[in-house]
Amino acid sequence: METISQDHSKLDSDMITDGMKPLVEFDPSIKVKSIITEVQARFNYTISYWKAWLAKQKSIANVFGRWKESYRDLLLWFLAMVQKMPGSQVQIEIRLLYNESQEVDGVRILHRVFWSFNPCIRAFKYCKPLVQVDTTHLYGKYKGCLLVSVALDENQNIVPITFAIVKDETANAWHFFLSNLQTYVVRRDGVGIISDRHESIRAAINRSGGDWKPLRAWWMFCIRHIGRNFLREFKVPHLQKLVVNIGYSRTVEE
Structure with a gap:
């Protein structure tokens, strides 16, 4: 039988969810169009975009848990982490929920959280005195940013150090992250910190009271970020290569 273009009422999102669960487990970012194509190949029906989207969301919830419950379990998860790995650090800030001016009893909202595993x-302590910080946006149901710091060991391996989930990439968020990074991890002087040129990072470093300035620390810009910004602005690839080479030069003469 040729592929039937119309949908079928018996082929609901629950049935599709069961069939698509292995695909979503392997790749949670699978496109809805790919699910539609898979259903066509398996059932000979073309389902609607909405039905495929709903089936994907149900599959994600079945495999990884629901969004609200996952955030609700964060406190318990961090408590278990600290008990399992003593010496791990967690700083979590929670805000109250208000309906107009009235506090909603029993409801708390995650504002931001910083953590670092004891290992x-x-x-x-055994890495080079260098830390690189960066951020990536979260694309789940609840938006936000993941802030990360990494270091480099003597074998050129990247070592993750600290993490934070914040609402936005603001000066307050970066100050929260950098102050905890220095309090719990970067306890020695003379450490270099590499970042992009985001103004919120500059503002956070200026608010640090000298903790991230010479001679306590040395703030540098990531040459790869500079190279990408240069290419986007001027669109001259061979000059971009020269800019990157400048960043890797060890002397003024070079």
Whole structure:
């Protein structure tokens, strides 16, 4: 039988969820169009975009848990982490929920959280005195940013050090992250910190009271970020290569 273009009422999102669960487990970012194509190949029906999207969300919830419950379990998860790995550090800030001016009883909202595993804290002692910080946006149901710091060991391996989930990439968020990074991990002087040129990082470093300035620390810009920004602005690839080479030069003469 040729592929039937119309949908079928018996082929609901629950049935599709069961069939698509292995695909979603392997790749949670699978496109909805790919699910539609898979259903066509398996059932000979073309389902609607909405039905495929709903089936994907149900599959994600079945495999990884629901969004609200996952955030609700964060406190318990961090408590278990600290008990399992003593010496791990967690700083979590929670806000109250208000309906107009009235506090909603029993409801708390995650504002931001910083954490570092004890093995990561101990590993930094044996890494080069260099930390790189960066951020990536979260694309789940609840938006936000993941802030990360990494170091480099003597074998050129990248070592993750600290993490934070914040609402936005603001000066307050970066100050929260950098102050905890220095309090719990970067406890020695003369450490270099590499970042992009985001103004919120500059503002956070200026607010640090000298903790991230010479001679306590040395703030540098990531040459790869500079190279990408240069290419986007001027669109001259061979000049971009020269800019990157400048960043890797060890002397003024070079």
